[in-house]
Amino acid sequence: MNNSASVELFKLYLHHIKFTRRCDVQTVHRAYEFALDCIGHDKDAGEVWLDYINFIDGPIPLRDWRKSGSRSITAKEAVVRINDMRRLYRRALQIPLVLLDTIWDAYCEFENTVSTQTADMMITSMQNEHEPSYTIARQQLRFLDVVGFLQQLSSVQPAALELPTRPRPSSSFQDENSDSLCHGWLCYLNWEEGNPLLFDLKTMEGEKEFVRRMKGVYKKAVLKLRFYEVIWCRWFVWYNELKGDKQSDKHNPLTILQTAIEANPTSLLLNFVLAEQYEIQQNHEEVHRVYTALIAVLQKELDGIERHLSQPSANKTEDASSTSFSHEDMSNQEGPSETLRGIFQKRIEELGSVWCEYMTFARRSRDQVASREIFAQARKSKHLDWRVFDYAAMTEYHLSKAANIATKIYDLGLKRYPTDAGFICQYLHFLVIINDESNARLLFEKVIANPTLTPEKARHIWDKWCSFECNFGDLAASQRMQKRMLEIYTAESPAEWLSMRHTHRIDAISAKDKGSFPTEPLSSRLPAAGPSHYSANPNPPHTPIAPIIPAPSPESRLASSFTRALRHVELDEDALASRDRHPSGDSLAPAKKCSHRTFKAGEQSFPRRKQIPRIPIE
Structure with missing residues (x-):
């Protein structure tokens, strides 16, 4: 009760x-x-x-x-x-x-x-x-x-x-009613936290009444939105920040997270927050238990999706109950990014995020040797994302300054992912930043010679190496690279190839010389704002300028704290956003969050989301 x-x-x-x-x-x-x-x-x-x-x-x-x-x-x-x-x-x-x-x-x-x-x-x-x-x-x-x-x-x-409805696995198939309800509850929670009833928080009695009311509001919020991690996370942040004398019932804040994980066992955010709280308390045994339980749940879900993929289409409906989403959700998806295989790949990336966090905890609690032991366990997993190899290699390079160990880890990853363009680009990038040009050139020639790596799949690899030759090689080398690419990719215009040779961190040509690329809109060629330094493609395809983002909310700050170690492998958006969703399809990553106003007493207007201003494109 x-x-x-x-x-x-x-x-x-x-x-x-x-x-x-x-x-x-x-x-x-x-x-x-x-x-x-x-x-x-x-x-x-x-x-x-x-x-x-x-x-x-x-x-x-x-x-x-x-x-x-x-x-x-x-x-x-x-x-x-x-x-x-x-x-x-x-x-x-x-x-x-x-x-x-x-x-x-x-x-x-x-x-x-x-x-x-x-x-x-x-x-x-x-x-x-x-x-x-x-x-x-x-x-x-x-x-x-x-x-x-x-x-x-x-x-x-x-x-x-x-009963509370469970969010669909893909943001393209949200339940609009549930997301609208969640957004309404977030606005209502902001309104209640603004103390609209004017309790005197300077007195013990007034503060006690305010805390009692807020606890009841949060309980009802999670009753209606049991499967939305953002509500649970917000409740924990609010209650955990209360001083001991304000927690009149002496309720352990961690029980909020434990109850939330019972409802959302595969939530990355909730499990990461709980593990960090145990780590703060020096309860390392519980941290290991949290990570191993989360890995087991994700592995089980991946096995269920894999069985579903391997079955004939006539039997897929019967096995849909073994996964965490219905056959209707999978059959209604449109486009290659929304197929079941796309969901399967996203789940693999989520599991990779968990392994990276587990390795980070092992290193912090013990030493780098413990992190290597977790990495050895991860390599035995049937479903492992290449970013785990990248994270292990970069950790060795930054902490122990051992470029040779990092190179060996990348070589192990190359054996497992010989045709993964993202991993190969990351490996090339690492060799470039350590000035190992000879091995980088050998790697490039080796991978493009692989017959299973088609020109379409290898385009990012070619762009990556062409960018290196044009920026840091001599004129003859850049011309030779351009000639090789022209023999493979014949659809591009000469102006585009010439522009590529003169593009550095800023693509000034496409913005200045209008009409250079008539087949492609200008807005799609502007460089992305603030690319990740260690992204899989340091010179990514041009995207529109990022919008101006308001200050993040408490739950988004928590989410961002668990992407610090993964920022260079870009696991933050894919791993956290696909499960721990914000209403209206927004992820909990800070770059996609939209804060909510706190409405105080007397404001007779509906709490609305702030409109995100966008930079106009001439």
Whole structure:
């Protein structure tokens, strides 16, 4: 019950305590207080508040007791009851409940029943606009109604029970309703964190009420969006930043992550955050357990997809349940990047990201030898991404300054990925930066001689080596390279080949000399902003200028912290984005995040996403 955010469940609980078990008055009091601590903040909890008020009023209400002159209770008991009811009314009237006006009418009647002389003073004190009061709660209730949150955040009714929906595996097949709901909840969480009810956070009581309300809001958020990692991550970040005295229930923040991983066992972000928290606590055994469990889950999923791919099309539907997504999701995909094989490749990259993080932890907790042991385990995996070899090699080069060891690792990778253009480009790039031109030239000639590496697949390799020859070789070498490429790639115009020889980090020709490449729009030839220094293609195909990105949100900062070691192998977007999705298809990578405004009390406008300005292209 402590972790439940269901108002209906607590109604059944209170009914059981009062009428089924027929508990004593003190037990019922404790049951009501427990229920209100858990769900009293909920907009649908008005019936629970009214029921509690009527229970305190007793079998003989105060108005009937005064009219009849009954002596069943003493004057002292009546005063205690009046004070209890007044405190309870004040607590309820500070919350934007759906039944707020009903409770207000009952409160006004109560004060007039107690004393007509003090009623006006008591009622006026509850209409203060500068502290938690009925007026503030009513304003915020109207605001929620105007922006549509009242309908969107409604409790799940037993007559129409609906379970949280799991996001689809590809961003092209999002459930628009679920993503819209997630975006609405993120805006609502920002609004609640802005303290719209004006709790006095300088006092212990006000701060306690604010923390209790935020905990209840987050519980209901994960109840509705159980399979969205961004909500769980946000809850953990908020609760973990609270000081010990504010965590009144002494709830371990790590249990939030553990519960989140139970719902999302293949989430990279949640597992990485949990592993890092254990590492901070020097609990290395638990870190190993987190990584091994995550690797096992991903391996199992990859095996299921592989079996599905190897089966005839007639039997694929029956085996679809073995994977984490339905056959409908796979059969509806369009385009080569959205096929099942494309999803399979993305899952391999995710597994590679986990191995790289595991190697990083082993090196930090022990030494480089431990990282090598994890790399040896990774090499035994049937599904291994080439970026793991690249990461291991670059780690050896940067930490131990051993270029020979890094070269041996690349050679091992070349045996496993002899036709992977991305890995070959990365190997060439490494040999270039260590000034090993002779081995780089031998590698280039060796791989292009492989008959299985078609000119289409090898285009990036040719572009990579041509760029090196044009930038750092003599004129004769660049001309010879251009002649060789013209013999293979005959569709390009002469102007494009000439431009390639004079392009360095900036492609000024395509931007300055308009009309040089009429078959290709200018916007597609502008260089990407801030390319990764160790990307698989340091001179990638030209892409539009990146948009101006606002400040990242807390969950995006967490995601970026786990891509620091993988930045040069570009695992951040592919690995984290495909699973730990942000609403509307955005990944959690900082370059694709969109922050949300925190709306404070009194702002009567709908929380909207900031529009990302784009640089105009002349």
